[in-house]
Amino acid sequence: MADILHRIGVRTPTPEKVYDALTTIDGLAGWWTTSTTGKTDAGGVIEFRFPGVGGFDMEVVDVRPHEKVTWRVADGPEEWLGTTVDFDLRQDGDYTIVLFKHEGWREPVEFMNHCSTKWGQFLMSLKELVETGTGAPHPHDVQISDWH
Amino acid sequence: MADILHRIGVRTPTPEKVYDALTTIDGLAGWWTTSTTGKTDAGGVIEFRFPGVGGFDMEVVDVRPHEKVTWRVADGPEEWLGTTVDFDLRQDGDYTIVLFKHEGWREPVEFMNHCSTKWGQFLMSLKELVETGTGAPHPHDVQISDWH
Numbered sequence: 001m002a003d004i005l006h007r008i009g010v011r012t013p014t015p016e017k018v019y020d021a022l023t024t025i026d027g028l029a030g031w032w033t034t035s036t037t038g039k040t041d042a043g044g045v046i047e048f049r050f051p052g053v054g055g056f057d058m059e060v061v062d063v064r065p066h067e068k069v070t071w072r073v074a075d076g077p078e079e080w081l082g083t084t085v086d087f088d089l090r091q092d093g094d095y096t097i098v099l100f101k102h103e104g105w106r107e108p109v110e111f112m113n114h115c116s117t118k119w120g121q122f123l124m125s126l127k128e129l130v131e132t133g134t135g136a137p138h139p140h141d142v143q144i145s146d147w148h
Numbered sequence: 149m150a151d152i153l154h155r156i157g158v159r160t161p162t163p164e165k166v167y168d169a170l171t172t173i174d175g176l177a178g179w180w181t182t183s184t185t186g187k188t189d190a191g192g193v194i195e196f197r198f199p200g201v202g203g204f205d206m207e208v209v210d211v212r213p214h215e216k217v218t219w220r221v222a223d224g225p226e227e228w229l230g231t232t233v234d235f236d237l238r239q240d241g242d243y244t245i246v247l248f249k250h251e252g253w254r255e256p257v258e259f260m261n262h263c264s265t266k267w268g269q270f271l272m273s274l275k276e277l278v279e280t281g282t283g284a285p286h287p288h289d290v291q292i293s294d295w296h
Contacts, residue, residue: 003150007265008265
């Protein structure tokens, strides 16, 4: 089993805006993909689509206001099925710290390398969204390679 | 044991420029830190310094022209000691694909999350350097959090 880890600090006085960006359709559409629909409450399913690339259905398994969001991958690329995506939030002075973990990859395949770099870019997009009001969600995301 | 993985694709017709950016002092200073000195041949030690933040001494353990570069961390933060940093290159059409692995972390500590995101940004800096002639090495690097 292998995990993707990231850490960003978002300059904002409380975790509220970061939490909202992880738990509302408008927020998620502002940093990951503009094509986001579904239900963001615990037990709901959020459909993230990347036209021309693919998509993911995420089951919301845990939401703790201003502290934690956990999704389980219900549908998507085979390598993602059954993995979990976890955002832990805490306030450190002027920053909301986001500890990210995409956990439970069966094998460290090349696609995992790609997803690790891409998650890093999307987390920077989340930071930009909260700090400036504008993120870089798909299809406006940073291209990192031939794989998008 | 835990690893940091990344994958970027650099738009360039052969792996030569990417390889040069990994195996010359000027190249390394163009994407990781401007404060780079030392010897980049196998058996050499490269000193990377990040004034105000810290630094790393990397022993060059493997260099295969246009294919592979491997370093072992000889000095640096305690969590990095004994870990290895590996760049695998291959040409896929218009892109030089870089598979990156920072291998052998004893524990997935929070600093590992930070380093994962930061490596991703520096690899994007490597991509920019080769594609445009200008990277974003320290102290011009993208700030991702309170930890730099």
